[in-house]
Amino acid sequence: MTQATSEDPWSVTETDLREQMRSLRRNDADAAVVTVAAVDGSAYRRPGAKMLVPADGEAAGAVTAGCLEEPVVDLAQEILATGQPRIEVFDLLDSDDDSWGLGLGCNGVIDLFVEPLDASVDRPLAMLDNGDPATVLTVVDGSGDTPIGSRTVVGADGTREAVPDREPVPTTLLDAIGDTIDRVHGTGSTQTVDIGSATVLVDSLQPVSDLLLFGSQNDLPPLARLASDVGFRVTVHSPRGGVDESTFPHADTVTTGHPTTITDSVGTDQHTYAVVMSHNLVDDRLAVETLLTETEVPYVGLMGPRERFKELRESMAEDGVKLPKSALERLSTPVGLDLGGGEPLEIALSIVAEALAVSNGCEGGRLRDRDGPIHPRIPE
Amino acid sequence: MTQATSEDPWSVTETDLREQMRSLRRNDADAAVVTVAAVDGSAYRRPGAKMLVPADGEAAGAVTAGCLEEPVVDLAQEILATGQPRIEVFDLLDSDDDSWGLGLGCNGVIDLFVEPLDASVDRPLAMLDNGDPATVLTVVDGSGDTPIGSRTVVGADGTREAVPDREPVPTTLLDAIGDTIDRVHGTGSTQTVDIGSATVLVDSLQPVSDLLLFGSQNDLPPLARLASDVGFRVTVHSPRGGVDESTFPHADTVTTGHPTTITDSVGTDQHTYAVVMSHNLVDDRLAVETLLTETEVPYVGLMGPRERFKELRESMAEDGVKLPKSALERLSTPVGLDLGGGEPLEIALSIVAEALAVSNGCEGGRLRDRDGPIHPRIPE
Numbered sequence: 001m002t003q004a005t006s007e008d009p010w011s012v013t014e015t016d017l018r019e020q021m022r023s024l025r026r027n028d029a030d031a032a033v034v035t036v037a038a039v040d041g042s043a044y045r046r047p048g049a050k051m052l053v054p055a056d057g058e059a060a061g062a063v064t065a066g067c068l069e070e071p072v073v074d075l076a077q078e079i080l081a082t083g084q085p086r087i088e089v090f091d092l093l094d095s096d097d098d099s100w101g102l103g104l105g106c107n108g109v110i111d112l113f114v115e116p117l118d119a120s121v122d123r124p125l126a127m128l129d130n131g132d133p134a135t136v137l138t139v140v141d142g143s144g145d146t147p148i149g150s151r152t153v154v155g156a157d158g159t160r161e162a163v164p165d166r167e168p169v170p171t172t173l174l175d176a177i178g179d180t181i182d183r184v185h186g187t188g189s190t191q192t193v194d195i196g197s198a199t200v201l202v203d204s205l206q207p208v209s210d211l212l213l214f215g216s217q218n219d220l221p222p223l224a225r226l227a228s229d230v231g232f233r234v235t236v237h238s239p240r241g242g243v244d245e246s247t248f249p250h251a252d253t254v255t256t257g258h259p260t261t262i263t264d265s266v267g268t269d270q271h272t273y274a275v276v277m278s279h280n281l282v283d284d285r286l287a288v289e290t291l292l293t294e295t296e297v298p299y300v301g302l303m304g305p306r307e308r309f310k311e312l313r314e315s316m317a318e319d320g321v322k323l324p325k326s327a328l329e330r331l332s333t334p335v336g337l338d339l340g341g342g343e344p345l346e347i348a349l350s351i352v353a354e355a356l357a358v359s360n361g362c363e364g365g366r367l368r369d370r371d372g373p374i375h376p377r378i379p380e
Numbered sequence: 381m382t383q384a385t386s387e388d389p390w391s392v393t394e395t396d397l398r399e400q401m402r403s404l405r406r407n408d409a410d411a412a413v414v415t416v417a418a419v420d421g422s423a424y425r426r427p428g429a430k431m432l433v434p435a436d437g438e439a440a441g442a443v444t445a446g447c448l449e450e451p452v453v454d455l456a457q458e459i460l461a462t463g464q465p466r467i468e469v470f471d472l473l474d475s476d477d478d479s480w481g482l483g484l485g486c487n488g489v490i491d492l493f494v495e496p497l498d499a500s501v502d503r504p505l506a507m508l509d510n511g512d513p514a515t516v517l518t519v520v521d522g523s524g525d526t527p528i529g530s531r532t533v534v535g536a537d538g539t540r541e542a543v544p545d546r547e548p549v550p551t552t553l554l555d556a557i558g559d560t561i562d563r564v565h566g567t568g569s570t571q572t573v574d575i576g577s578a579t580v581l582v583d584s585l586q587p588v589s590d591l592l593l594f595g596s597q598n599d600l601p602p603l604a605r606l607a608s609d610v611g612f613r614v615t616v617h618s619p620r621g622g623v624d625e626s627t628f629p630h631a632d633t634v635t636t637g638h639p640t641t642i643t644d645s646v647g648t649d650q651h652t653y654a655v656v657m658s659h660n661l662v663d664d665r666l667a668v669e670t671l672l673t674e675t676e677v678p679y680v681g682l683m684g685p686r687e688r689f690k691e692l693r694e695s696m697a698e699d700g701v702k703l704p705k706s707a708l709e710r711l712s713t714p715v716g717l718d719l720g721g722g723e724p725l726e727i728a729l730s731i732v733a734e735a736l737a738v739s740n741g742c743e744g745g746r747l748r749d750r751d752g753p754i755h756p757r758i759p760e
Contacts, residue, residue, distance in 0.1 A: 007605075007629075008601050008602060008605075010598045010601075010724070011598070011599075011601065011602040011723075011724035011725055011728075013723055013725060014723055042684050042685050042687065042688045044599060044659070044727075045722065046722045049722070049723075062598060062599075062724055065597045065598060065599045065657075065659050066597035066598035066599065066659075067597070067659065069598065217445045217446035217447070218390045218391070218442060218445060218446035218449065219391075219424060219442075219445045219446065221388050221390075221391065222388060222391040225387075225388075226606075226609070226729075229606070229725055230721070230723070230725045230726055230729050231723060231725065231726070249387075277445075279424070279445050279446075279447065304422050305422050305753065305754055307422070308422045331748075332746065332747075332748045333747075333748055334747040334748060334754045335747070335748075336746075336747050337717065337733060337737070337744050337745065337746060337747065338737065338742045338743060338744055338745050338746070338747050338750055339733055339736045339737045339740060339742055339744060340736070340737060340739075340740025340741065340742035341610070341736055341740060342425065342426045342429070343391075343393055343394055343429075343610070343611060344390070344391035344442055345391055345393060345609055345610045345611065346610055346611070346736060347424075348391075349606075349610055349729070349732065349733060349736065350733070350747075352729065353717060353719055353729060353730070353733045354746060354747075356719045356720070356721055356726060356729065357717070357718065357719045357720060357746075359720075360719060360720025360721060361720065362718045362719055362720035363718060363745060363746060363749075364717050364718055364719065364744050364745050364746050365717065365718050365743060365744050365745040366712065366716075366717060366718070366734060366737075366743060366744055367712075367714040367715070367716050367717065367718050367730075367734075368711075368712045368713055368714060368715075369743075370718055373685065374685055374714050
């Protein structure tokens with residue numbers, strides 16, 4: 001699961017980055033966290049992207065395509081020494097200033113907030129671990145009395161919590177940005193709000209997405225590997241005994257049991273994307289039926305051609321089972337995006353790509369054929 | 381590049397499988413080749429899918445999702461012992477026969493052709509290595525005088541060649557299936573033709589697809605890794621010195637040079653998919669211009685938002701460069717499929733998925749929203 005990490009720390013997933021933060025916190029190790037607060041112009045990473053710079057050890061994560069990573073590590077070391085969080089603006093458009101990435105030809109203006117990793121992250125990390133969203137509010141700039149780095153965390157039910165090691169964001173400030181908080185919370189987006197005396201980073205964090213694979217055959221491992229590569233937490237629910245974590249080295253959890261017990265393998269419905277691929281019609285039918293009628297998982301991919309799903313529905317109909325329209329909308333069969341490849345890894349890629357698209361509210365298809373910005377924007 | 385191979389031989393790519401065949405042939409090692417000749421009903425792999433069973437060593441490749449792999453290895457060992465190629469029909473629909481995969485619930489009828497790996501593959505493998513298509517014609521069944529395993533190879537220009545270790549397919553037979561050969565050659569599809577006295581497998585093989593990456597920054601390695609995972613041969617052309625194979629461990633070839641020398645890094649135009657991602661507007665412009673005007677590569681992905689391409693075109697226009705419509709049709713910007721993820725590996729996945737889709741003539745939307753079969757069929 002941490003293959004990407006060990007091989008190329010720059011391209012570590014958000015999932016792995018959070019694990020590294022937890023590990024550093026457990027060991028009480030010094031580290032700086034760098035967060036993209038805002039970008040202007042074309043930028044590789046969006047606001048909210050993070051880099052983790054341990055005092056001892058290699059930096060992980062990416063805040064640009066590589067234009068700024070070196071100066072940012074220096075800046076992080078400086079913040080580790082002073083303990084004072086601050087925002088730094090890197091203007092890659094200013095051609096008179098050749099110090100920042102211009103040799104590489106990057107452009108855009110990027111605001112990076114750099115802060116020490118401290119106990120203020122423990123609570124939001126615990127919320128995420130629990131399957132709940134967390135929105136972290138941080139004062140990143142300002143001329144007022146509020147210290148830079150002041151932090152308040154918004155939990156699943158909208159409650160605002162103070163956190164250790166930081167001043168809370170003053171209530172007047174929170175009230176002033178209440179609309180933004182409500183709009184951003186639970187979306188996974190990040191915005192900065194400038195209200196004159198202070199600039200607040202509103203950083204909405206979503207729990208990791210689970211990819212739940214139902215099956216036990218040879219086509220699961222390549223899918224588990226690709227899914228884990230792009231940051232899914234992978235659970236395998238196998239209708240056959242005799243399989244475990246060693247059968248699926250890239251799965252985080254492996255359980256075996258009757259298809260109808262697949263509900264036990266669903267963490268948080270809302271963040272679980274399921275793929276039914278046992279190649280056994282009876283087992284597949286039971287798993288699909290259970291997932292669609294007993295859970296609210298937003299995506300149930302079913303492997304196999306259209307004709308096979310017809311057979312499956314006929315078998316349901318014979319038993320008087322009829323799936324409501326709302327259930328069928330969550331079903332995706334034939335599973336995957338239309339990539340045309342027929343090799344095991346190509347099939348796996350097509351499925352992971354669809355699950356990722358659905359998890360982000362996208363439809364696949366080519367970006368060039370689509371209007372509007374690459375990334376969905378939340379309304380200002 | 382062979383990560384998938386070593387980790388999970390079952391999900392090896394066609395690219396790697398061919399490399400393994402070449403290696404076994406160089407060492408004059410005994411092995412059997414299993415090819416899916418035909419399928420009826422739902423099947424995980426399509427005709428043409430191959431499995432390689434060395435006399436000593438682990439089998440590689442997949443002919444089903446795992447239902448038949450064990451009996452097939454036994455069969456391959458039998459053919460290695462007798463030296464006699466033959467076709468075997470596995471009827472997974474026949475519920476009275478519990479010997480083939482029924483315990484796993486697989487269904488469908490699958491015809492597998494099993495033969496010894498011999499010098500008859502050297503010529504088609506050399507053609508593919510040279511960037512040319514090859515269509516391998518093999519008599520896989522029949523009651524006539526033609527020995528099972530008789531083989532003739534069709535080269536790039538349609539010439540028919542006999543190959544060592546096998547009888548040629550008789551001219552009368554070749555003439556009888558001439559239409560099928562013409563229709564299949566160069567498509568990468570596989571068909572069997574039954575003309576009464578003999579059944580001929582018409583197996584069209586395409587050279588490996590190249591993914592040519594133009595750039596030098598941190599976002600290249602994750603892209604190279606995913607692309608190599610799914611079977612692309614990866615070439616990096618970097619506009620900066622100081623990079624080599626160690627910078628991009630999953631690239632097969634790394635060259636550095638001026639953007640306009642990118643043509644030197646294009647193997648066969650027709651099978652090269654290019655992604656321009658140097659993050660430098662001037663370099664990107666030159667690379668795009670060169671690829672679109674001096675080569676016929678079918679796909680030039682350009683990283684960055686729509687606005688950046690506008691800038692790039694304005695810069696071209698100032699210099700009197702105007703891209704013809706046919707060139708713009710090959711350009712894909714913003715590059716990638718609409719998956720919505722913003723992390724380095726998610727961006728990489730979106731790009732590899734688009735290149736794969738384009739290489740297969742697909743558009744990358746959701747299969748469930750598309751009519752017709754999952755895989756494009758060539759006309760009968």
